[in-house]
Each structure stands twice: as C-alpha cells, then as structure tokens.
Amino acid sequence: MTEPGKPRDTAPSDLDAPPKLKLAILTCMDARINLWDLFHLGLGDAHVIRNAGAIATPDVIRSLAASQRLLETEEIVVIQHTDCGIHRIAPTEFAKQVGEETGTVPDWTVPATADPYTTLALTLELLRAAPELKHRDKISGWVLDVESGELLAEGS
Numbered sequence: 001m002t003e004p005g006k007p008r009d010t011a012p013s014d015l016d017a018p019p020k021l022k023l024a025i026l027t028c029m030d031a032r033i034n035l036w037d038l039f040h041l042g043l044g045d046a047h048v049i050r051n052a053g054a055i056a057t058p059d060v061i062r063s064l065a066a067s068q069r070l071l072e073t074e075e076i077v078v079i080q081h082t083d084c085g086i087h088r089i090a091p092t093e094f095a096k097q098v099g100e101e102t103g104t105v106p107d108w109t110v111p112a113t114a115d116p117y118t119t120l121a122l123t124l125e126l127l128r129a130a131p132e133l134k135h136r137d138k139i140s141g142w143v144l145d146v147e148s149g150e151l152l153a154e155g156s
C-alpha cells in the first residue's frame, strides 16, 4: 500500500477545480486499470468516475452532469474492459443473492451484459441520449484488453 500524505510534484492547491483537459473518464473500479498510465494523465487533467462495470447508472449521469455543467468538461471517454468481475454473475442474480443473505433485495438493475462491447454500446447509447449532459457530441468508448493492455475502439 502506498503511503498517504506523501509529497507530490504538483500540489492540489496549485490547480483549478475544472480539469485541464476538459475531459471526464468513466471506467470500471477494476484494480488492473491504470488510467494515468493509459492516457498519460497528470494531477488535475481529468475527472475520473469509476464504478463496478463502468455502467451509466443515475449517479454516474449525475456526476457527469456536474462535471460538464459545473466544472467545464466537454468530452467523455468510457473504458470498459475484458474479464470484468461484474460479469461473473447476472446483475439480477447478484441482487437476489445479497437479498437472500441480508433479507433486503437491492434495486440493482443495471444496463449491462456479459459482453464488454455490448455493455459499452448500451452505456454510450444512454450517455448520448441523456438530456442532463450539456455536451454529447464528444463521447467515445473503448474496451481495454486486460491481458494485452491494448485499447480497442467501440465497434472494433
């Protein structure tokens, strides 16, 4: 584990809140995805929104709306990936299992499939149709192959 509070070359106080690249990235929480290396990002460059599966949930759309409307971003990049943990069980089955264990079935209906390209297409469709987003003309999607490290464009 890295040591918290370690000094950096650039302090957050040197930066403005709006990301320098006017970019927001939505990706999975998967521990193998290193966005900073993939996109050569530095502190202050982009918003990064992560959840299980890089899914366009209502809170992701809320975050992206805030990113665009309050913090000046204009572009969205979505990164799905191969071997995603969320695909190990159907979302409805996962909610059912948690419900059996806890006595409360969570409302975890998500627009996702076991195929990262199909999930990417669903996610992009939702974002491109979301009226909450101010800029919908620069939304792209990619699938990261976690074995090769290769980024594959949507539809490839």
Ligand SMILES: [Zn+2]
Residues within 6 Å of the ligand: 028, 029, 030, 052, 053, 054, 081, 083, 084, 085, 086
């Ligand atoms: Zn994942």
